[in-house]
Amino acid sequence: MARYAMVIDTKLCIGCADCVVACKTENKVPEGLNRDWVVEATQGTYPKLETEFRSERCNHCSNATCVTMCPTGASHHWNGTNIVLVDPNKCTGCKACISACPYDARLIMHPEGYIDKCTFCHHRVEKGMDPACVSACPTKCMHFGLLDDPNSEVSQLLRTRKHKVLAPETGNDPNVYYLI
């Protein structure tokens, strides 16, 4: 499985939400729906507080429970990669994948009713471009690339920087990494 990963530097992220706007523009996400979002996590006790900004989205898990639970094969791994997509022509809107996602990263497309989510902008990735959120980031805190290539930017960052993923205990093998 070719593994694409997103690596986000929480030390550089300022929580401006440009990634959210870029996604909405690029993918024409209807009003009121979000494929990505920004979390502000504050830890500690005043005055010793630490804040971390995290741009979050579908983790394009290698072991994606949304894919295993889908009864029709609508949720699938794209072209043998870890990129998880939904085929609207196979989706019944049963919402099993929404319940199956530990990250609550999926949404019901309005008004059509099929299930939608972050696609890692596979239509851009196909052309060798970065996802829209990554290319729009003003602090250049987001990186995208192949984990299998040891020389890719993401591989190098993960080799040299301390990092984490969200809720690894779910066993889903998420592929969005946060540099900490």
Place this chain on the structure above:
Amino acid sequence: MLEEILITARSNPHIDPVLEVWNWQISVYLFLGGLTAGIMFFSALMQVLNKDEEAPFAANGLALLGPIALSLGMTTLFLDLSHKLFVWRFYTTFQPTSPMSYGAWILVLFYPVSVLQILSTLRKGYPVAVPYIGRVPLLPELLDWLEVRRRAIAWMALPIAVGLGIYTGILLSAFSARPFWNTGLLGPLFLVSGLSTGAALTALIARNHGERSLFTRIDIGLIVAEMLIVALLLVNLSTGARPQLEAAAKLLGGSYSAMFWGAFVAVGLLVPLLLESFELRGLMRRVAVIAPVLVLVGGYMLRVIAVDLGQETTWINYESEFNPQLLERLR
């Protein structure tokens, strides 16, 4: 302390602030699916054991209620789909890792076997239909042929009934993302609850006194079994990891306590258990209708609690709107 808040809007309908993609449509389906499993199981069991004397209704009339209940359930299931025109996609594939896919195919297997079961007992179970049957060409011959094979049909029905009763529980238990569901006990719990509602419905409708007390006895056994599984479920949750402990807390003093202990454990299990025991001792026969009705109510409450509470339990906890109380925790 740690507070995690969404600083950009994420208010995806039915997902934020708390997951509630499945509502009453699913609870009703899970209840009626379990009830149908109970109906098919006990009608087939009485046919296999040739209990026409002891249980005339269960052996001959009961099976007809199965497709009625299941069709109602499948209607609410269809109402839940948000991309309805593509419902046929369930049947252009089989997904071996998805319990819902197994369920979709079990539902398809149910109908032909149920129709055979009904036809093989139609004349005995519904004598009023006999004059009409004669008017349909070849139907009497078909019924003759099927009536001889009633036991063989019942043997086919038994595994389908068990499959239908247990798959809904296995389906929910397969969601590792929802800690409350993620226990193997849910399959047996739903199966036993479904059989219990089936037995209660039979006791409710049967006119024969001996049959009523037979199904009351069966139901007592099933209620006791169900209580044991519920107790095991509570032990399982309250000795689990953090997400399970949070689910347990919702039942033990939290927001679902009243519904769980009141509407399910007391009204749906304990009170009918007591009433049914009284009834077997010849007490309170006049209100014998209450216990099976409460069992049915309890069966539905179990599905409501499972569906609603299960969706609330999660690995990720962040506030999706500004909550000033969280700031206090950082002071």
